[in-house]
Amino acid sequence: MPGADRAGAGRPVSASGGAAGAGAGVPGEGPLLLGVRHHGPGSARAVRAALEAARPGVVLVEGPPEADALIPLAAHADMRPPVALLAHAVDEPGRSAFWPLAEFSPEWVAVRWALEHDVPARFIDLPAAHTLAWRAADEDESAHADREGQAGGRGRGAGRGTPPPDVRDGPGTAVPDVRGDPLAVLAAAAGHDDPERWWEDVIEHRGVAEGDAFAPFAALEEAMTALRETGEDGEGGDEGGGAHGRDLVREAWMRLRIRAAGREFAQGVAVVCGAWHVPALRRRVAVAADRALVKGLPRTKVDMTWVPWTHRRLSRAGGYGAGIESPGWYGHLFAAADRPVERWLTGVAQLLREEDRVVSPAHVIEAVRLAEALAAVRGRPLPGLTEVTDAARAVLCDGSDVPLALVHDRLVVGDVLGEVPAGAPAVPLQRDLARSQRRLRLKPEAPERELELDLRKETDAGRSRLLHRLRLLGIGWGEPAASRSTGTFRETWRLRWEPELSVRVAEAGVWGTTVLSAATARAEADAVAARDLAEVTALAERCLLAGLPDALSPVMRILADRAALDTDVGHLAEALPALVRALRYGDVRGTDTEALAEVAAGLAERVFVGLPAACAALDADAAEEMRRHVDAVHTAVGLLGGTPAPGHGDPRPRWRAVLRTLSARDTVPGVVRGRAVRLLLDDGELAPDEAARLMGLALSPGTAPADAAAWVEGFVGGGSGGGMLLLHDERLLALIDTWLTGVPAEAFTDVLPLLRRTFSAHEPGVRRGVGELVRRGPGARGSVTGAGSGIPGFAAGLDTARADAVLPVVRLILGRDRVRDDDLTGVDTA
Known part of the structure; x- marks a missing residue:
């Protein structure tokens, strides 16, 4: 198990095959070398059988020796795999590596066997202190970025780095790379084109014969020895660099640890490691030569702990290169003592029934028969994943790949999340987070789920604060989602716990020992580093959401200073909505927002003063951006008017005066003038007759077609509900109709894209209604909209x-x- 991949979390599972080459078949002739495939259930069963037969005095496992003190926790009642050993640099927690272990991992089985039989267990791979230091050196050397990207060991085999994907045996002839994927080479030699299927036939479907527990290991050691000799001959011996050179260092370290254990334990030594390494560990090498290889290695100080892992992260599809595509299937093979095919297809049927598909026991019986028939036709000893998948598709899924995709996601891969005892070593921040999760009954889970919160309830308010604080710290356990309720007392979150969040927690530990103190410190630092006013206002809003009163005061000071110095009206207008939204949180969360109201009122006043001048001489893009600012400020002023700051009064009359100024100035772009008229009309501050007059002026023949189209965009576009206004106000629709039919042909092509954008934002039913009115013509519109009361769109009675x-x-x-x-x-x- 080499170091981490470039994502910072991957146990570089080796490319070599599975239950390989145990040290010669008879224990006592040196260390018992049990070569395995990481996360192989067949390897795990074979390891347990070999250990039961050999009864060694010590069990050595490929893994970082810093984790030796953590081994006893594997026997804890609250420890449930999949789990992973996490190593991170003390001075840079983001630099980390994972060593995942599932229930069917041979290493996990070996450790558990040792604990159950009171036999010492130790890890013997290169220390994580050197692995992480190597990684840091790689990241510092940009010239080796490509090689570093491959150094994470994304192959199938047994704990080693990943060389280039293939080598060529001649012009145009590609053969599997011996070092990159020994499994593929062995499968090809056996006449199989699918290494996974070959591995299932040879190992996963093979029982361990009584009295012959060491035979499979001896056979695979022989195969790996031949493969390594072939690979080394092709690479010019053992002096290769890169991933190969580091393999040599790791193997030298393991040989030294094996020798030391042999001197300490006379009862015998058993070694569980990646099959690829077995020939190197068997080789007789001088102690001085091994010590020379490991001398002077770079190192860094590291901490280690256990963290929960998931089946999804064991899959190569998750990007961690753990070496198996179907962890759920492998877990089933390991757990199902008998009738694995029948049990698997029964589980598939149960899942499909839960999704309201009709699946009967007769379907399951027929699917089992089909799987067994396919295995017989294909010459396989037992049905494998390919056969049960084909049978499920044909019989249980009616030939459709849609339900089969659900089976693959839920069963073949799965969302199993491991558990780690509360006593496992952890940074103080992780311990505080765990306490908060227990107190708030908010359990981390691998499947994504939706959480509805009522902030009027104490527990839900505490959950909201915790999730917002974690987001401030960059720990994305929960993401806000659109709520079904429009009330400010409701929040909706989508929660999903990913294993790499443990690294984020370790990184955030530099800010404090509790979630509250860390979020407070991080917010203060972010406020100082903020580049513009909008970032500070957004941060103030997040501080209120997260319940950080100690951080809010310094953030508000920085906000007031930035607002006083910022003269850009666009920045002020962009910052105001977040402040005003934050004011509403005081009602539900009980937060004192008096200082926030004071800053918001002052910010609004500065927007009112500077906005008319800022709207002059804008190009089309700047005008559209300013229109969005006007919409945002209008919404913010409406909210601010309900809770005016002491001494400032209601800002709404002042804002209406600004809108009137914008609607009447010819130097203001048409899209802003049109929107100002529309906002005044919606608020009842502008009579319908006056709105029609202003539209008539904007669409008069003396106005350039492009400017008139922009006015229409501002008045009825942007998802403002303008389509319904046209449906119920015949005069406005007639004005637009008359203007549009009078646009010169040479200008029509220029205004058409803007008009298409304007009306495409309306609902399909609204567009259809407007089109129907235009088709009928002015004389027949009354039959649709109604008239006679003097109010367009309404009848007299x-x-x-x-x-x-x-x-x-x-x-x-x-x-x-x-x-x-x-x-x-x-x-x-x-």
Whole structure:
């Protein structure tokens, strides 16, 4: 198991095959070398059988020796694999490496056997202190970036780095790379084109014969010896560099540890390691030569602990290169003592039934028969994953790959999340986080789930604060999602715990020993480093969400200073909405926002003063950006008016005056003028007749077509609901219709993209209604919109026939069987 991959978390599982070459078949002729495939259930069963037969005095396992003190925790009642050993540099926690172990990992089985039989167990691979130091050196050498990207060991085999993907035996002839994928070479030699299938046939489906526990290891050691000789001949001997050179250093270190254990334990030594390393560990090398290889290695100070892992992260699809594509299937093979095919297909049927698919016991029986028939036709000893998948597709999924994808995701890979005892070593921040998770009953889980929070409840408010604090620290356990409720007392989160979050927690430990203190320190540092005003205002909002009163004060000081010095109206307008949104949190979270209200009111006043001048002489892109600022400020002022700061009064009248100024200035871009008119009309500050007059002026023949189209965009575009306005106001629709039909042909092509963008934002039903009105023409529009009351879109009296038609629906909505008609249709027409 070499060091980490470039993502910082991957146990570089080796490329060599599985249950390889134990040290010669008879224990007592030197160390018992049990070569394995990492995460191979067949290797795990063979290791247990060999240890039971040999009864060694010590068990040595490929892994970082800094973890020796953590081995006893493997026997803890609360330890449930998959788990991983996590090593991280003390001075740079982000530089880390994982060594994952599943229940079916041979290393895990060896450790558990040793603990169950009171036999010492030790890790003998190169220390993580050297592995992480090597990694840091690689990252510092940009010239070797490509090689470093391959150094994570993403092959199938037994704990070694990954060389180039293939070598060529001649012009145009590609053969599997012996060092990169020994499994593929062995499979090809046996006449198989699929290494995974060959491995299943040879190892996973093979039982360990009684009295012959060492035979498979001896056979695979012989095969690996031949492969290494071939690879070394092709590479010019053992003097290669890169990943190969580091393999030599690791193997020298392991030989030294094996010799030391042999001197200490007379009862015998058993070594569980990647099969590729067995020939090198068997080789007789002078002690002085091994010591020379490991002398002067770079090192760094590291901490180690156990962390939970997931089946999904054991899959190569997860990017960690653990060497198996189907951890759920391998776990099933290891756990199913008998009838693995029947049990697997029964589980598939249960999953499909939970998804409301019709699957009967007869389907399962037929699928088992088909899987066994396919195995017989293909010459396999037992049905493998390929056969049970084909049978499930044909019989249980009706030939569809859609439900089969669900089976692959939930069963073949799976979302199993391991557990680690509370007593495992951890940084103080991790311990505080674990306490908070238990107190708030917020358990980390691998599958993604949605969490609805009611902030009026103490527990839910605490959960919200914890999740927001973790986001401030860069620990993305939860991501906010759109809530089904519009109330500010509701929050929706999507939660999913990923193993690499343990690294993020270790990194965040530099900010404090508790989540609260760390988030506070991080917020203060981020406020000082913020590049613009919007970042500081967003940070103030996050401090309120996270419940960080100690951080809010310095953030507000920095915010006030930045706001006083920033003269860019766009920056001020961009910063105001976040501040005003934050003011609303005081009602639900009980946060004192008086200082925030003072800054927000001052910021709003500066926007009011500078906005008209800032809207002059803008190009199309800048005008559209300013229109978005106007929308945001309008929403913010509406919220701010409900909670005005002491001494400032209601800002809404002042804002309306600014909108009137914008709507009347010819130097203001059309899209901003149109939006100002629309906002005034929606607020009832502008009469419909006056809005129609302003539109008529904007769409008059003297206005350039492009500017007129921009005015229309501002008035009815941008998802503002302008389409409904056109449906119910015949005059406005007629003005746009008349202007559009009068646009000169040479200018129509220029304004068409803007108009398409304007009307494409409307709902399909609205677009269809507007199109119907235009098709009917001005004379027939009254039949759709209604007229006669003087108010466009409304008739003079109540249409009782149309009202009666909706009464059943209203009763259904209200949930009342009997509702008096007078309650629903009574209208005071006095």
